[in-house]
Amino acid sequence: MTLTLALDFGGTKLAAALVNSGSREWLRYERCFSPIDGDAKTDLEIMRSLIHSLLQGTSPSAIGVSFGGPVDASTGTVRLSHHVSGWENIPLKDLLEKEFGVPTSVDNDANVAALGEYHFGAGQGYNSLFYITISTGVGGGWILNGQSWRGAGGMAGEIGHIVVDPTGPICLCSKRGCVERFTSGPYMAQNAKEILQSQQEYRGGEVLRKLVGNNLNSLTGQIISEAAKQGDNLAEEVLQKSAWALGVGIGNVANLINPQRFILGGSVTKAGETWWNTLQNTAKKTALPEVLFEIVPATLGDDAPLWGAVALAENL
Amino acid sequence: MTLTLALDFGGTKLAAALVNSGSREWLRYERCFSPIDGDAKTDLEIMRSLIHSLLQGTSPSAIGVSFGGPVDASTGTVRLSHHVSGWENIPLKDLLEKEFGVPTSVDNDANVAALGEYHFGAGQGYNSLFYITISTGVGGGWILNGQSWRGAGGMAGEIGHIVVDPTGPICLCSKRGCVERFTSGPYMAQNAKEILQSQQEYRGGEVLRKLVGNNLNSLTGQIISEAAKQGDNLAEEVLQKSAWALGVGIGNVANLINPQRFILGGSVTKAGETWWNTLQNTAKKTALPEVLFEIVPATLGDDAPLWGAVALAENL
Numbered sequence: 001m002t003l004t005l006a007l008d009f010g011g012t013k014l015a016a017a018l019v020n021s022g023s024r025e026w027l028r029y030e031r032c033f034s035p036i037d038g039d040a041k042t043d044l045e046i047m048r049s050l051i052h053s054l055l056q057g058t059s060p061s062a063i064g065v066s067f068g069g070p071v072d073a074s075t076g077t078v079r080l081s082h083h084v085s086g087w088e089n090i091p092l093k094d095l096l097e098k099e100f101g102v103p104t105s106v107d108n109d110a111n112v113a114a115l116g117e118y119h120f121g122a123g124q125g126y127n128s129l130f131y132i133t134i135s136t137g138v139g140g141g142w143i144l145n146g147q148s149w150r151g152a153g154g155m156a157g158e159i160g161h162i163v164v165d166p167t168g169p170i171c172l173c174s175k176r177g178c179v180e181r182f183t184s185g186p187y188m189a190q191n192a193k194e195i196l197q198s199q200q201e202y203r204g205g206e207v208l209r210k211l212v213g214n215n216l217n218s219l220t221g222q223i224i225s226e227a228a229k230q231g232d233n234l235a236e237e238v239l240q241k242s243a244w245a246l247g248v249g250i251g252n253v254a255n256l257i258n259p260q261r262f263i264l265g266g267s268v269t270k271a272g273e274t275w276w277n278t279l280q281n282t283a284k285k286t287a288l289p290e291v292l293f294e295i296v297p298a299t300l301g302d303d304a305p306l307w308g309a310v311a312l313a314e315n316l
Numbered sequence: 317m318t319l320t321l322a323l324d325f326g327g328t329k330l331a332a333a334l335v336n337s338g339s340r341e342w343l344r345y346e347r348c349f350s351p352i353d354g355d356a357k358t359d360l361e362i363m364r365s366l367i368h369s370l371l372q373g374t375s376p377s378a379i380g381v382s383f384g385g386p387v388d389a390s391t392g393t394v395r396l397s398h399h400v401s402g403w404e405n406i407p408l409k410d411l412l413e414k415e416f417g418v419p420t421s422v423d424n425d426a427n428v429a430a431l432g433e434y435h436f437g438a439g440q441g442y443n444s445l446f447y448i449t450i451s452t453g454v455g456g457g458w459i460l461n462g463q464s465w466r467g468a469g470g471m472a473g474e475i476g477h478i479v480v481d482p483t484g485p486i487c488l489c490s491k492r493g494c495v496e497r498f499t500s501g502p503y504m505a506q507n508a509k510e511i512l513q514s515q516q517e518y519r520g521g522e523v524l525r526k527l528v529g530n531n532l533n534s535l536t537g538q539i540i541s542e543a544a545k546q547g548d549n550l551a552e553e554v555l556q557k558s559a560w561a562l563g564v565g566i567g568n569v570a571n572l573i574n575p576q577r578f579i580l581g582g583s584v585t586k587a588g589e590t591w592w593n594t595l596q597n598t599a600k601k602t603a604l605p606e607v608l609f610e611i612v613p614a615t616l617g618d619d620a621p622l623w624g625a626v627a628l629a630e631n632l
Contacts, residue, residue: 070606128467128468140572142573144460144465145461149460149573150574151444151573151574151575151607152444152574152575152576152608152609153574153606153607153608154574155571155574155604155606155607156572156573156574157572158571158572158574158604158607159571159572161571161604162567162568162571162572162602163480163564163567163568163602164479164482165481165482166480166481166564167483173604175601175602248479248482251478251479252478252479252568253572255471255474255475255477255478256456256472256473256474256475256478256569256572256573257458257465257467257472257572257573258466258467258468258469258470258471258472259467259468260468285491286478286479286491288471288474288477288489290386290469290471291467291469291471291474292468292469293468
């Protein structure tokens with residue numbers, strides 16, 4: 001029996017798991033938070049200790065790695081991390097191959113999670129699909145003809161930065177009205193805060209204010225979902241706009257690539273039925289009537305990158 | 317020496333050409349207009365006469381067909397034509413295989429033209445590219461990993477119907493602000509006409525009015541380009557909006573799929589330097605800074621579908 005080692009450098013957390021090659025159940029599993037003021041070195045040190053605790057003296061036959069940031073998948077070199085310093089141009093594949101002496105594959109988390117959902121999750125049997133993760137940011141990974149499609153420069157999948165409203169607010173990428181600018185958790189929080197601060201009269205927002213004890217800086221996407229569930233109109237409005245923007249993005253993608261399935265993961269997808277309904281309706285309206293597709297929730301949750309790393313390592 | 321027969325059912329014109337397999341020069345070539353009140357039967361009759369005039373008693377070893385409308389490429393069945401009646405569910409591949417006794421492949425004109433530019437035109441050596449045709453409508457065809465990407469239901473490539481301005485004017489597809497609604501020749505004409513009709517005071521438009529002898533119904537995309545070249549501000553504005561919308565569309569596509577090249581064909585691409593500059597600048601601004609690509613003019617012109625039909629027939 002050979003062993004496959006799966007690693008997930010997630011930005012805020014680190015995870016590692018071991019599986020008997022071909023199995024669909026973890027043999028052993030370790031997970032911990034990345035230290036807040038850490039860097040690439042501390043992340044690598046912590047990951048090493050997780051690995052040794054998993055391996056218990058045995059050796060894997062292959063390693064797959066999901067990295068939360070841009071990666072050159074052809075060489076397995078990390079370009080950088082937007083969350084952890086010191087990751088610039090780290091040859092992660094080479095480092096691990098030298099240390100463990102086995103073939104290692106590295107790719108970014110969206111591509112790897114897409115691969116995970118395709119082989120082990122909501123994408124099984126759908127050989128053209130787009131996986132979208134919606135949490136702190138909005139990103140995506142393609143499976144086309146049953147293979148990862150990374151794009152000519154490894155940059156494919158950036159649905160978060162397609163423009164859906166050219167007169168919308170300015171996004172961190174400096175354009176106006178990107179999908180991410182409306183849809184992500186932090187931007188929902190920012191949008192709610194701005195409406196609350198500019199409000200002359202109350203049109204909702206009471207529940208929101210109550211949930212954060214009037215401290216608008218502690219607003220989150222999750223709190224907005226909660227307030228919307230409790231009937232807060234302002235929270236509802238922000239949440240609808242989040243779903244609308246992603247719905248337009250998905251409809252546009254359907255017209256362009258016509259995949260069978262869209263699979264959605266990430267914390268914002270737990271926002272509730274209204275969010276999902278608006279998303280589904282907007283996407284259907286944006287796509288041409290002949291363009292058919294389904295939008296379904298991811299099923300592997302936080303383990304999608306790890307399972308994708310297994311698929312990557314096992315060359316599935 | 318074996319012969320390849322290439323056919324182009326273009327909606328307003330019919331063309332057929334014969335080539336020695338492997339050659340890049342036409343052996344014989346025929347082209348004519350489709351009768352204005354014709355239907356599928358008359359188109360097929362005319363095409364038959366073109367073919368017999370080309371073949372002069374010889375037999376091709378394979379036939380490739382470009383059809384101007386939705387096609388089920390897996391069965392070679394035409395779904396319909398938006399220009400010519402009677403094409404509903406015509407099994408074009410079967411008809412031709414029965415009549416000529418050789419393997420026949422059929423696909424829609426955007427996919428076939430993409431294949432043509434890839435193998436014989438501006439796409440040579442670029443195995444991920446998006447071909448866009450901009451004339452009466454706006455459509456596209458994908459080459460990914462050196463193969464046509466048609467989408468799960470054969471509907472991929474519809475860049476004309478992605479939304480770039482949700483508050484824009486209503487498109488024939490019933491959505492607001494699609495790329496096609498701003499970019500195509502007929503919509504440019506309509507937009508110019510509407511501005512001219514609603515104008516209280518003149519802010520340009522004099523050249524436009526002069527070019528059509530004040531008959532606004534005879535405005536075309538080409539006349540708008542001509543007026544813009546002669547310094548007409550209103551024509552310039554309409555042309556800029558056309559280039560802007562397509563530029564946003566291309567930038568969005570680059571973020572999503574990250575192809576190496578965009579290849580643009582069709583009458584509107586002859587609109588001049590200003591149109592191209594605005595298009596290039598808008599696309600670059602819309603794409604993330606790390607997403608690199610080129611936008612270049614098609615080189616096969618009206619023959620792109622025929623050359624693509626050769627590639628299709630020869631299984632290149």
